[in-house]
Every structure is written in C-alpha cells, then in structure tokens.
Amino acid sequence: MISIIARKEFLEMTRDGRFRWASVIVSVLLLAALLLGWQHQNDVRRQHEQARRHTRQDWLTQGRKNPHSAAHYGVYAFKPTMPLSWVDRGVDPWVGVASWLEAHHQNDFQYRQAQDSTAVQRFGELTGATVLQLLLPLVIVLLTFGAFSDERERGTLRQLLSLGLRRPDLALGKALGVAGALGFLIVPATLAGVLALALSEQNGALLADGGRILGMTSSYLLYFVAFLGVSLAVSAKAPSSRAALLTLLAFWIVNGLVAPRAAADLARLVYPAPSAFEFANKMDAAMKHGIHGDETPEQRAAALREEVLRRYNVSRLEDLPVDFGGIRLQAGEEHANTIFDHFYSDLWTTFRRQETVHRTLAAFAPVLAVRSLSMGFAGTDFTQHTHFAKAAEEYRREIQRLMNGDLAEHGKTVQGPYLQDEALWSKVPEFTYEAPDAGWVLSHQASSLVLLAAWAAAAAAAAWRAAATQRVD
Amino acid sequence: MLAPILRNEWRLLRADRTLHLVAALLAILVAYGVYNGSAWVRFQSNALDSAAGEEAGRLAAMKTAIADVEAGRSNPPAFADPRSPSAAGRSLGTRWASMPPTPLAALAIGQSDLYPYYFRVSTQSRLSFAQNDEIEHPVHLLSGRFDLAFVVLFLYPLVILGLSYNMISAEKESGTLAVTLSQPIALRTLAFGKILTRFLLVALLGVALPAAGVLLSGADLSAEGAGMRLLLWIAVVVAYGAFWFAVAALVNAAGASSPANAIALAGLWLLFVVLTPAIVNGGAKLLHPVPSRVEMIQAMRDAGRQAAAQRSELLAAYLEDHPEFTVSRDGAMADFATIGIVTAQATERAMQPVLERFEKQLDAQQALVDRYRFLSPAILAQAALNDIAGTGVHRYRHFQQLADAFHERWRQYFIPRVMKREVLAPPDVDQFPAWTFEEESLAAVLSRTAASLAGLIVLSVLCFAGAAVALNRYRVAG
Numbered sequence: 001m002i003s004i005i006a007r008k009e010f011l012e013m014t015r016d017g018r019f020r021w022a023s024v025i026v027s028v029l030l031l032a033a034l035l036l037g038w039q040h041q042n043d044v045r046r047q048h049e050q051a052r053r054h055t056r057q058d059w060l061t062q063g064r065k066n067p068h069s070a071a072h073y074g075v076y077a078f079k080p081t082m083p084l085s086w087v088d089r090g091v092d093p094w095v096g097v098a099s100w101l102e103a104h105h106q107n108d109f110q111y112r113q114a115q116d117s118t119a120v121q122r123f124g125e126l127t128g129a130t131v132l133q134l135l136l137p138l139v140i141v142l143l144t145f146g147a148f149s150d151e152r153e154r155g156t157l158r159q160l161l162s163l164g165l166r167r168p169d170l171a172l173g174k175a176l177g178v179a180g181a182l183g184f185l186i187v188p189a190t191l192a193g194v195l196a197l198a199l200s201e202q203n204g205a206l207l208a209d210g211g212r213i214l215g216m217t218s219s220y221l222l223y224f225v226a227f228l229g230v231s232l233a234v235s236a237k238a239p240s241s242r243a244a245l246l247t248l249l250a251f252w253i254v255n256g257l258v259a260p261r262a263a264a265d266l267a268r269l270v271y272p273a274p275s276a277f278e279f280a281n282k283m284d285a286a287m288k289h290g291i292h293g294d295e296t297p298e299q300r301a302a303a304l305r306e307e308v309l310r311r312y313n314v315s316r317l318e319d320l321p322v323d324f325g326g327i328r329l330q331a332g333e334e335h336a337n338t339i340f341d342h343f344y345s346d347l348w349t350t351f352r353r354q355e356t357v358h359r360t361l362a363a364f365a366p367v368l369a370v371r372s373l374s375m376g377f378a379g380t381d382f383t384q385h386t387h388f389a390k391a392a393e394e395y396r397r398e399i400q401r402l403m404n405g406d407l408a409e410h411g412k413t414v415q416g417p418y419l420q421d422e423a424l425w426s427k428v429p430e431f432t433y434e435a436p437d438a439g440w441v442l443s444h445q446a447s448s449l450v451l452l453a454a455w456a457a458a459a460a461a462a463a464w465r466a467a468a469t470q471r472v473d
Numbered sequence: 474m475l476a477p478i479l480r481n482e483w484r485l486l487r488a489d490r491t492l493h494l495v496a497a498l499l500a501i502l503v504a505y506g507v508y509n510g511s512a513w514v515r516f517q518s519n520a521l522d523s524a525a526g527e528e529a530g531r532l533a534a535m536k537t538a539i540a541d542v543e544a545g546r547s548n549p550p551a552f553a554d555p556r557s558p559s560a561a562g563r564s565l566g567t568r569w570a571s572m573p574p575t576p577l578a579a580l581a582i583g584q585s586d587l588y589p590y591y592f593r594v595s596t597q598s599r600l601s602f603a604q605n606d607e608i609e610h611p612v613h614l615l616s617g618r619f620d621l622a623f624v625v626l627f628l629y630p631l632v633i634l635g636l637s638y639n640m641i642s643a644e645k646e647s648g649t650l651a652v653t654l655s656q657p658i659a660l661r662t663l664a665f666g667k668i669l670t671r672f673l674l675v676a677l678l679g680v681a682l683p684a685a686g687v688l689l690s691g692a693d694l695s696a697e698g699a700g701m702r703l704l705l706w707i708a709v710v711v712a713y714g715a716f717w718f719a720v721a722a723l724v725n726a727a728g729a730s731s732p733a734n735a736i737a738l739a740g741l742w743l744l745f746v747v748l749t750p751a752i753v754n755g756g757a758k759l760l761h762p763v764p765s766r767v768e769m770i771q772a773m774r775d776a777g778r779q780a781a782a783q784r785s786e787l788l789a790a791y792l793e794d795h796p797e798f799t800v801s802r803d804g805a806m807a808d809f810a811t812i813g814i815v816t817a818q819a820t821e822r823a824m825q826p827v828l829e830r831f832e833k834q835l836d837a838q839q840a841l842v843d844r845y846r847f848l849s850p851a852i853l854a855q856a857a858l859n860d861i862a863g864t865g866v867h868r869y870r871h872f873q874q875l876a877d878a879f880h881e882r883w884r885q886y887f888i889p890r891v892m893k894r895e896v897l898a899p900p901d902v903d904q905f906p907a908w909t910f911e912e913e914s915l916a917a918v919l920s921r922t923a924a925s926l927a928g929l930i931v932l933s934v935l936c937f938a939g940a941a942v943a944l945n946r947y948r949v950a951g
Contacts, residue, residue, distance in 0.1 A: 032755075044765070044767075047767045047768060048767060051767045051771055054774075055771075055774070058778070062778075076774075090615070091612055091614075091615055094614040094615050096606075097766050098767060098770055108606070110606070111766035111769075111770075112606065113766070114587060114614065115587060115588065116763040117754070117758070117838070118754065118835075118866065119842075119856065119859060119865060119866055120750050120753055120754040120842050120852055120855075121754050122583075122584070122617050122855070123747070123750035123754065123851070123852075123855070124751055125751060125754060126751040126752060126755045130751065134747070138743070142736070242732050242735070245732065246735070253627075253628075253631065257627055258619075260617075261616050261618060261619040262505070263616065264610075264612070264616040264617070264618055264619065265505075265613075265619045268610075268613065272516075273609070275519070275607065275608065276520070276607050277591070278520070278523065279608055281523070354610050355612070358612070382610065382612060385611070
C-alpha cells in the first residue's frame with residue numbers, strides 16, 4: 001500500500017509543471033555552483049602548490065647570512081584547499097590565505113579573499129552549500145505544503161481513508177514519494193560529485209575522503225528529512241493549504257536567512273571578542289611584563305644570565321663554551337611562545353563559546369547545525385583553520401629552535417660575523433600539513449550531528465503524529 | 474470617490490489581527506537590528522579611542538625618553554634610540570590613521586566588519602601595516618550581520634508582500650469585487666484606492682524604520698551631513714518599498730488566485746533578493762577574476778630579494794638622485810636605516826604593477842556590479858544604504874586614498890631626516906605629521922545614491938504602469 005501511495009505521489013509530482021520548473025532551476029544552479037566551486041578549487045590548489053615550492057626554494061637559496069637573519073626572512077605558510085571545499089567553501093573566503101612565519105611573531109593569516117570582492121558578496125555566494133542548505137528545502141516546501149491539505153480541500157482524503165488505509169502509511173507513502181522526486185535532483189549531483197573526486201588529480205582522494213563524503217552526505221540527508229517531516233506535519237495540521245504554505249515559508253525564511261545572522265550578533269553580544277587593537281596591546285604588554293604583569297625584561301635577562309652561567313659552571317659570559325646570543329634569542333622565543341599560547345587560546349576559546357551560541361540556536365533552526373557539519377566535513381570550518389594555523393605555528397617554532405640552536409652552538413667558533421648557508425637551511429624540514437580525518441571532524445561536530453538527528457527524528461515523529469490525528473474535512 | 478475607498482480600506486487593514494502581529498514582530502526585529510548596529514559602532518569608537526589614547530601616551534613617553542637620553546640618564550642601543558628619526562618613523566613615533574563611523578553607521582554595518590578602519594602608518598611599505606583586520610569569528614562574516622539594513626533589504630519586502638499579495642484577488646474570490654463594481658466606480662479607481670492606502674502605510678513604515686533606527690541608536694543628528702543622510706536613507710527605503718508594492722500590484726492585476734499570487738511573489742522575492750545577487754557576484758568573479766594574493770606574496774618576496782641583491786647599486790643610484798644626502802654629518806657611508814629605506818622603495822616600485830592589477834580587476838568587478846545592479850532592487854538598495862551609512866566600499870576607498878597621502882607625507886618628513894642623520898629633540902615630536910580624517914564630500918554620496926534611487930523609482934513606475942495596463946483586462950468575475 002505504501003509503495004502505491006509513494007508511486008502515485010512521485011508520478012503526480014514529476015508530471016507537475018511546478019516541480020519540473022523548480023527542479024530544472026535548482027539543478028542548473030546546483031551544477032553551476034559545483035562547477036564554479038570545482039574550477040575555483042583547482043585554481044587555488046595549483047597556486048598553492050606552486051607557492052609552496054617557491055617559498056621552500058626561497059628559503060633554501062637565501063644565501064649566506066646569520067641564522068637569525070634567516071629566521072627573520074622566514075617562510076610563508078599557505079592555507080591548503082581541502083578536497084570537499086568545492087561543495088562548501090565555508091569560512092575560507094573570510095580568513096586570510098597565508099601567514100608569514102618569521103622570528104619573534106605569531107602572525108595572523110592575511111589577505112581575506114572576501115576583501116577582494118564587491119559588496120554583493122554579502123548577499124551570499126552561489127555555492128553547492130547554498131543550494132543544498134537554502135534552495136533545496138524551499139523545493140521540499142513547495143512540493144509538500146499541500147500533501148494533506150490539498151487532499152482534504154478536494155475531499156479525496158476522506159475517500160482515501162474510507163478504503164481502510166492506515167493514516168501513518170499515507171504519511172510514509174507521501175514522504176517516500178517526495179523523497180523519490182527529490183532523489184532525481186540530488187542523486188545525479190552527488191554521483192557527479194563523487195565521480196569528479198574519483199577523476200581528480202589527487203590519487204586516492206576518493207578513498208582518503210570517503211569518511212568526509214559519507215559524513216557530509218548523511219548530514220544533508222538528515223537535514224532534508226527534517227524539512228520533509230516539518231512540511232508534512234504542517235500540511236496535515238494547517239487549516240488550509242494557504243496557511244500551510246505561509247507557515248512553511250516563514251519557517252524557511254527564519255531558518256535560512258534570519259537565524260544565521262541573529263546567531264552571529266547574539267554570539268557577539270554574549271561572548272564579546274577583543275578588538276584587534278586591544279588584543280595586540282595586551283599581548284605587547286605581556287611580552288614586556290609577563291602575563292601577570294609582575295616582571296621586567298631586565299629581570300628576565302638577569303635570571304637567564306644567571307641560569308646559563310650556573311649551567312655551564314662559569315662566572316663570566318665570555319667563558320661560556322656556547323654563544324649567549326643564540327641562547328638569549330631562543331629564551332626570548334620561548335617567553336613569547338607562552339604568551340602567544342595564552343592569548344590565542346583565550347581568543348579561540350571565545351570563538352568556541354560563540355559557536356555554542358550558534359549550536360544552541362540550531363535547536364530552532366536546523367540550518368545552523370547542517371552548516372556546521374557541512375563546513376566541518378568539507379574541511380572549511382574555523383576549527384580546521386585553527387588546526388592548520390597551529391601546525392604552521394609549530395613549524396615556525398621549529399625553525400626558530402634550529403636557527404637559534406645553531407647560533408648558540410657554533411656562533412662562538414668564528415671571529416667576526418657568524419654566517420651560515422644552505423647546509424643549515426636544508427636542515428629545516430619542508431613544511432607538510434596533514435588534514436585531520438573524518439573521525440576527528442566527527443568528534444568536534446558531535447553535538448551538531450546529535451542536534452540534526454534529533455531534528456530529523458522529531459520532525460518525522462511530528463509528521464507521523466500529525467498525519468494520524470489530522471482532521472478529515 | 475477615492476476618499477471612501479481609502480477610509481474603507483484603512484478600516485479593513487486596521488481590523489486585521491495579523492497586521493498587528495506583523496507590526497509588533499517588525500518592531501522587535503528593528504530594535505534588535507539597531508541594537509546590534511549601535512553595539513558595533515560603539516565597539517569601533519572604543520577601539521579608535523584606545524588607539525588615540527595609546528598614541529598620545531606613546532608620543533609623550535617618547536619626549537621624556539629623548540630628554541632622558543639627552544641628559545645622559547639612559548643609553549639605548551642605536552636601533553631603539555628615541556632620538557633617531559628612523560626609529561621614530563618606523564615604530565616609536567608612528568600615528569594611527571583612522572576612519573570614524575558616520576552618524577548613521579549604526580543603521581548599516583555594510584562592509585565595515587570586513588575592511589580595516591584604523592592602522593598605524595609608518596615609513597615602511599603600506600603592505601606592512603594596512604592589513605589591520607578587526608578580530609571577528611569568520612562564521613559571522615560569512616553569515617552577515619543582523620542590522621537595520623538587513624531588516625530593510627530582506628524582511629521589509631516580505632511585510633509589504635504579505636500586506637498586498639491578495640489585495641484584489643481576495644475580493645474577487647469572496648465575491649465582493651463584483652458587488653462593489655456594480656456601484657458607479659471603475660476598477661482602476663478601486664485598485665488605485667487600495668494601492669494608495671497600502672502605499673501610504675508602506676511609506677509610513679519607510680519613514681518610521683530609519684527614524685526609529687536613528688532614535689534607538691542615539692545618532693547625533695546635529696552632526697554635519699547627518700540630516701541629509703537620514704533623508705536619503707528614508708528616500709531609498711520608501712523607493713525600495715514602492716518597488717515591492719508595485720510588483721504586488723502587477724501580480725494582482727495579472728488576475729490569478731490568491732495562493733498563486735503568494736507563490737509568484739515569493740518566487741520573485743527569492744529571485745531578486747537571493748538569486749540575482751548571488752549570480753551577479755558569481756558572474757563578476759568569473760568574468761573579472763582578481764589575481765591571487767598567494768601569487769602577490771610571491772611577487773613581494775621576489776621583489777624584496779631582487780632589491781636586497783642590488784642594494785649597493787640602488788644606494789648609489791639613490792644618492793646620485795639625492796646628492797644632498799651624500800655627505801652626512803660625520804661623512805660616513807649610509808648606514809643600516811638608509812639601506813633599508815632604499816631597498817623598501819625599490820621593492821615598492823616593483824610591486825606597483827602587481828598591486829595595480831588587483832585594483833584594476835576589482836574596479837572591473839565593481840563596474841559590472843554597477844551595471845547589473847538594476848537587475849535587482851536589492852542590490853540597488855544595498856549599495857545605496859551602505860553608501861549613505863558610510864560603510865560602503867566607496868568610503869573605504871576614500872579612507873585608503875587619504876591614508877596613502879598621509880603615508881607619503883610621513884615619509885617625506887622622516888626619510889630626509891634619516892638620510893641626513895638628524896637627531897630629534899623633544900619639541901620635534903609635536904611637529905610630526907598629524908592624521909586628520911576628512912569626510913568624503915556629501916555631493917559624491919548624493920550623486921552615487923541618486924543613480925540607485927533613480928533605478929528604484931524607474932523599476933517601480935514600470936511595474937505600476939504594467940499593473941495599470943493589466944487591470945484593463947482584469948476579469949472581475951468567473
């Protein structure tokens with residue numbers, strides 16, 4: 001019986017001009033968005049690959065100089081593109097593309113792509129994620145708002161139920177019919193996406209990112225189930241088709257357009273982040289006077305001197321077997337590192353707390369949950385940005401350790417300026433970054449996934465209940 | 474004849490419970506939007522105040538430090554000597570270039586959360602200091618902010634459409650249209666009366682929204698140009714509302730049922746507010762791609778290396794151009810600071826064409842958006858509202874130009890002093906070039922806004938005209 005209803009719904013929908021038009025438009029937009037994303041990702045990947053080689057070459061061929069000069073020259077860390085960023089670019093356009101890894105400073109990522117765009121960008125970009133999060137739910141709403149209310153208004157609901165049909169079966173059949181029609185939209189796009197990944201230049205990309213693909217697909221499926229359930233429930237409960245449509249459109253607008261913005265501002269109000277000025281200023285003060293403001297640079301210098309003299313059991317710096325300059329520089333780095341860790345971990349904690357506000361609001365707007373999951377599995381959320389930023393910072397610190405260590409060890413062996421060459425530069429390993437796997441993403445996204453699953457379950461239950469208890473006429 | 478229609482319509486609208494609900498909801502949204510905008514403006518003003526305070530404190534400390542060195546009370550290393558014009562121009566004596574928010578900034582956050590509105594100008598390259606991005610969770614930048622402009626651009630049209638999607642079709646469906654028209658009254662007069670009543674309501678909203686915004690944000694209307702900006706804001710909101718209203722009239726005049734009207738209008742809203750902007754943005758990027766910043770960074774590194782490799786030639790060439798610097802006070806050859814300045818200038822010269830490519834492509838994108846903004850009233854209104862609130866791209870360009878000129882002045886003050894190895898005294902600190910932000914001329918804002926406003930009006934008139942024509946063929950019954 002259920003399959004008969006599903007077939008009827010499916011047939012009716014595919015013969016309906018509204019559905020045909022909506023699906024043609026959404027399919028074209030989805031394909032265009034994915035194509036644009038694909039092309040963009042390949043461009044960026046090529047540029048980054050080239051830049052990565054270039055910056056390494058620059059580092060190796062910087063010529064003879066003091067190791068500390070080399071540390072100041074530094075290298076650049078370029079943010080890599082993640083394999084699924086062509087579906088969801090996430091925060092990528094809104095964080096910088098590169099960070100300069102130099103001595104003494106943990107630099108922020110600079111040059112946000114969005115700054116090189118016009119203000120129209122603020123309306124939202126046409127990406128796969130936009131189509132999936134915003135437009136497909138609208139198609140679901142348009143397809144289902146009349147599922148029960150239309151039959152009731154035409155009197156066919158009474159006829160149907162007089163056949164002895166169980167009401168929940170009717171709901172399930174209708175849901176399956178709509179799902180089948182939607183499948184026409186989503187399955188080709190998904191297949192095309194997986195195929196494109198399989199054919200991509202990176203070998204084994206499909207295998208390596210299987211978990212991410214699975215995670216993203218499941219997230220969107222849960223999201224669609226949630227929308228389908230809400231639509232059917234409203235259609236069953238609303239006094240008329242018109243009321244069902246207006247209610248669902250209102251839900252769609254609040255969910256897709258109002259909630260993300262409301263969440264952004266609410267999060268800022270509840271957990272304010274410092275201004276760039278305040279952040280830099282406090283960090284500068286801590287550099288001089290320590291995190292607690294109870295020390296001076298002179299005290300630190302004296303303490304270091306004493307400690308080094310004691311360690312080498314000498315009474316004058318001149319008698320040290322090592323170069324004190326190198327030791328002092330490394331001590332300065334380590335002092336600065338504790339301060340960077342303190343301030344950046346504070347800032348990132350604030351950002352994480354802001355995300356809890358987004359998640360809390362996801363209880364009212366499922367798009368917030370699916371957006372977080374989609375960006376997470378695409379590798380373009382802020383958590384993975386900081387994962388890369390931390391790896392880059394770790395690499396910067398390693399360069400400092402190697403340069404200062406060499407200076408301390410050999411700086412005293414020559415008369416006059418101490419210079420080094422490629423022999424030392426090549427001891428710095430090339431910067432490699434391994435993106436975390438799907439399990440890692442899942443562990444950071446667990447609450448969003450639970451919320452979205454709860455949405456899907458609650459919506460399905462609501463549809464079930466509403467269908468079972470709806471008025472017949 | 475019109476007066477009774479207006480009275481009757483007004484009575485009907487007033488009796489509608491949902492209208493009261495919508496009005497209350499709108500009031501809450503407006504309050505939330507304005508609160509967010511004002512909080513953001515306060516945040517910016519606080520940051521600028523702290524920066525100004527830091528600058529004053531630093532310059533005062535610099536004077537004391539110079540006096541201390543002069544009196545022999547301290548003996549800093551050469552690179553940190555407060556008397557050295559090189560240290561002063563590079564870090565110790567630098568000044569903040571800043572762009573204060575306009576009186577109406579709280580109404581539209583616009584691009585102000587994306588572009589730096591203050592940075593410290595030094596003798597170094599602009600690329601080294603102008604990227605002072607404000608700290609913000611990138612997801613917030615991605616979502617956009619909930620300000621009054623958002624309420625106006627996205628939600629205000631929905632209120633208008635909700636008010637008018639069935640203004641004629643409902644009467645036809647309930648059968649009252651035929652009855653009314655059996656009186657000696659033309660359909661066009663009746664429709665005009667309905668349209669006029671609602672338009673007055675919409676216009677009232679159009680005035681009330683910005684006025685409430687100004688009141689709630691505590692904007693200073695006595696500030697220069699504030700009144701003018703408010704009037705422009707109101708004009709844009711009213712014209713934008715008129716457009717949506719005209720679209721509703723046109724769809725009603727086409728004669729379909731109320732649900733069909735609702736779906737058609739929702740579709741048009743989606744088309745104009747969501748899809749067209751996204752497509753115009755995508756098209757601009759596809760047709761005029763901005764070069765990659767990753768490649769720019771590489772070019773910068775290459776130029777820096779090139780300049781460093783040729784520094785002795787560069788120095789010789791520079792001294793040939795500026796013979797007055799060749800013989801310095803102690804006759805010694807140029808030192809570290811001089812070489813730094815010369816190589817930095819060579820790097821910048823090499824980078825000039827690279828940076829110009831960015832500007833050229835971005836200008837081309839903007840030109841494309843400007844051309845196609847007439848396809849979507851939402852783009853027209855967004856550009857105008859940002860512009861009037863002083864948070865649009867034009868005011869940022871203006872700020873950049875002022876900052877560039879100031880940077881030039883700053884260098885012209887310090888570089889000769891570095892070259893001549895002058896020694897600064899405490900009174901010199903007060904003579905450093907000072908930053909002042911000169912507000913963009915209101916005439917420029919007016920002329921840009923006028924184009925958008927004219928676009929909105931033309932689109933509205935076209936839709937109204939279309940509605941008037943279609944009403945001639947309207948089937949009153951059946």
